[in-house]
Amino acid sequence: MREITYAEALTEALREEMRRDKAVFCLGEDIGRIGGNFGITKGLQKEFGEDRVRDTPISEDAIVGASLGAALTGLRPVPEIMFSSFLGCCWEQIWNQVSKVRYMSGGQVKVPMVIRTVNAIGRSTAAQHNERPEAMLMHMPGLKVVAPATPYDAKGLLKAAIRSDDPVIFFEQCFLYYTVKGEVPEGDYTVPIGKADIKRKGSDLTIATYSNMVHKSMQAAAVLSKEDGVEAEVIDMRTLSPMDMDTVLESVKKTGRLIVATDDCRRGSTGAEIAAEVAEKGFDYLDAPVVRVATMDVPTPFSKPMENYIIPTPEKIVAAARAMLEG
Amino acid sequence: METMLRMRKFEEHAIEIFSEGLMGGVLHTYIGEEAIAAGVCANLRKDDYVTGTHRGHGHCIAKGSPPFRMMAELMGRKDGCNKGKGGSMHTMDFENGVLGSNGIVGSGIPIATGAALSAKIRGTDQVAVAFFGDGATNRGSFHEALNMAAIWDLPVIFVCEDNKWAISVPREKSTRIQDLSTRASSYGMPGAVVNGNDAMAVYEAAKKAVERARSGGGPTLLVCDTLRQRGHEEGDAQEYRPKDEVARAKEIDPIKIMTKHLIGHGYMTAEQVEALYGKVEAEMADAVARARKSEFPAPEEALDDLFSEVV
Ligand SMILES: Cc1ncc(C[n+]2csc(CCOP(=O)(O)OP(=O)(O)O)c2C)c(N)n1
Numbered sequence: 272m273r274e275i276t277y278a279e280a281l282t283e284a285l286r287e288e289m290r291r292d293k294a295v296f297c298l299g300e301d302i303g304r305i306g307g308n309f310g311i312t313k314g315l316q317k318e319f320g321e322d323r324v325r326d327t328p329i330s331e332d333a334i335v336g337a338s339l340g341a342a343l344t345g346l347r348p349v350p351e352i353m354f355s356s357f358l359g360c361c362w363e364q365i366w367n368q369v370s371k372v373r374y375m376s377g378g379q380v381k382v383p384m385v386i387r388t389v390n391a392i393g394r395s396t397a398a399q400h401n402e403r404p405e406a407m408l409m410h411m412p413g414l415k416v417v418a419p420a421t422p423y424d425a426k427g428l429l430k431a432a433i434r435s436d437d438p439v440i441f442f443e444q445c446f447l448y449y450t451v452k453g454e455v456p457e458g459d460y461t462v463p464i465g466k467a468d469i470k471r472k473g474s475d476l477t478i479a480t481y482s483n484m485v486h487k488s489m490q491a492a493a494v495l496s497k498e499d500g501v502e503a504e505v506i507d508m509r510t511l512s513p514m515d516m517d518t519v520l521e522s523v524k525k526t527g528r529l530i531v532a533t534d535d536c537r538r539g540s541t542g543a544e545i546a547a548e549v550a551e552k553g554f555d556y557l558d559a560p561v562v563r564v565a566t567m568d569v570p571t572p573f574s575k576p577m578e579n580y581i582i583p584t585p586e587k588i589v590a591a592a593r594a595m596l597e598g
Numbered sequence: 599m600e601t602m603l604r605m606r607k608f609e610e611h612a613i614e615i616f617s618e619g620l621m622g623g624v625l626h627t628y629i630g631e632e633a634i635a636a637g638v639c640a641n642l643r644k645d646d647y648v649t650g651t652h653r654g655h656g657h658c659i660a661k662g663s664p665p666f667r668m669m670a671e672l673m674g675r676k677d678g679c680n681k682g683k684g685g686s687m688h689t690m691d692f693e694n695g696v697l698g699s700n701g702i703v704g705s706g707i708p709i710a711t712g713a714a715l716s717a718k719i720r721g722t723d724q725v726a727v728a729f730f731g732d733g734a735t736n737r738g739s740f741h742e743a744l745n746m747a748a749i750w751d752l753p754v755i756f757v758c759e760d761n762k763w764a765i766s767v768p769r770e771k772s773t774r775i776q777d778l779s780t781r782a783s784s785y786g787m788p789g790a791v792v793n794g795n796d797a798m799a800v801y802e803a804a805k806k807a808v809e810r811a812r813s814g815g816g817p818t819l820l821v822c823d824t825l826r827q828r829g830h831e832e833g834d835a836q837e838y839r840p841k842d843e844v845a846r847a848k849e850i851d852p853i854k855i856m857t858k859h860l861i862g863h864g865y866m867t868a869e870q871v872e873a874l875y876g877k878v879e880a881e882m883a884d885a886v887a888r889a890r891k892s893e894f895p896a897p898e899e900a901l902d903d904l905f906s907e908v909v
Contacts, residue, residue, distance in 0.1 A: 301767055305838060328772035329734060329772070394623065395685065397701065398688075567901065569904050574674030576895060
């Protein structure tokens with residue numbers, strides 16, 4: 272099968288969905304001519320016109336609010352928020368409107384919209400462009416939260432998100448866009464929202480992770496296998512809300528050990544949620560306390576030595592695994 | 599003139615540092631727009647406040663921030679004005695009244711409004727200035743802050759740096775009106791447009807606004823008409839932009855205009871201008887050399903400054 276980048280997979284998903292369904296349209300800052308900050312919508316305005324690939328003013332609150340209005344009235348908007356840091360500017364719409372309207376209306380309406388946004392870390396752009404706020408969104412009932420790690424999942428999950436009748440916050444990762452390539456089928460397929468995927472089989476230890484950290488976890492798993500003879504099972508959560516805990520619990524039942532590797536801040540994180548679920552439902556399977564490898568609890572500093580210090584790395588996962596296996 | 603030259607030379611060095619790979623992140627230059635910060639800040643005292651943008655080096659320099667500390671910040675060093683925690687988009691220098699450059703477009707506007715509110719409550723005669731781009735005027739923060747400043751007669755000047763672009767989106771695609779200063783009337787404050795490449799014109803217009811603010815007259819919206827000379831950020835090839843506009847931006851260079859004015863009116867000779875260039879260049883070269891030698895912070899310093907007390 273052909274290999275394409277994570278970025279190309281996303282573009283392809285958008286193109287195919289826009290061809291398939293006239294109700295699908297994109298809007299966001301700079302998405303037309305330059306295809307957005309990372310070129311994901313590049314070429315789409317040429318094919319679908321300015322009506323369906325719409326440059327907006329710098330008005331995040333209105334981008335999301337208008338998308339909601341369009342979603343409530345028959346369209347399937349796919350707004351792009353240039354960096355997930357800027358979700359702060361449209362928090363009200365996401366929190367008080369988008370996530371609540373279906374429920375509050377007693378199920379009168381559907382909210383078929385996908386907010387695409389970009390997580391970043393390790394780019395020396397300091398705290399205001401380096402955010403991983405998925406835990407905050409996971410904490411809002413009514414939203415689906417998706418964060419693919421591979422080109423295959425990116426295409427399949429974006430298509431599933433666009434076809435979903437619920438609001439989806441779709442976290443892309445700027446490091447993956449052009450560095451990660453993988454096999455992606457041409458044409459149509461979807462990856463179900465709410466299902467984790469075992470990216471590597473193992474028997475000694477489970478690493479639950481997603482997005483960028485899947486790749487770091489795979490690197491760590493390779494080191495552990497080679498240097499320690501330890502086989503780690505790497506579970507890519509893929510969807511954070513709803514969350515597929517069955518796959519994690521089944522794995523922990525087998526391995527008895529769990530590391531949660533995420534690149535959001537540790538306190539109140541996605542990792543905390545996974546750890547809590549395992550503590551509640553899988554306590555008896557555990558041979559050791561669950562360990563979280565995450566970003567330290569500070570905003571992201573600009574300077575490289577400091578940024579590197581706070582970021583979770585494959586080495587930190589390996590060290591956590593070794594400590595766990597020894598202890 | 600000297601202030602504008604400082605900004606220009608600072609950023610010429612910053613571009614070099616960036617291209618050498620000594621600076622992480624992104625670099626948005628203020629080149630071509632220097633007359634705005636210089637003209638406005640020439641009316642300000644050290645204890646007045648400004649909030650800047652992602653294109654904020656000029657605002658800091660015009661407010662008196664030391665170039666060495668700024669350059670060290672761009673390079674992520676310990677001596678940086680933010681101790682390496684902020685970088686180019688976020689240079690902050692509270693000692694000189696710089697409440698922060700900002701990575702979030704439009705978010706400095708309410709902050710300046712709050713600083714003006716504070717001055718009013720504390721009974722000082724300080725004023726605050728918010729710098730922002732034309733793109734930022736489409737955010738709610740702009741509208742909410744202008745309204746608030748107007749109803750409370752706050753001593754704040756809203757300075758729009760209208761360079762006609764928000765990254766790749768031209769102004770006419772995001773704003774229906776031609777004259778952004780008319781927005782002032784929606785909130786009940788005076789609004790004016792000036793040639794943002796003419797430092798004297800900016801100075802005069804800002805002078806009026808600052809006097810009005812300082813004497814309790816309330817806020818003003820000042821729109822400074824200008825053009826970006828370079829890409830949105832370094833590395834932006836500007837394929838979306840008409841070539842002749844870039845050429846025009848260079849033609850109306852604020853430093854060229856000022857030089858012509860100074861020499862034309864006999865305020866300075868060509869030699870004196872050249873000597874000034876030399877002086878500023880030496881000053882900047884020294885700042886850069888010192889910044890290059892400055893140390894990186896220890897990795898653990900990443901954990902400092904989060905809370906004011908140890909918890
Ligand atoms: C709230 C927010 N939305 C989007 C961005 C991304 N962004 C950075 S600069 C910029 C354009 C800003 O245009 P303008 O305000 O006119 O300032 P200029 O760059 O022209 O000086 C955009 C969209 C951001 N930093 N913050």
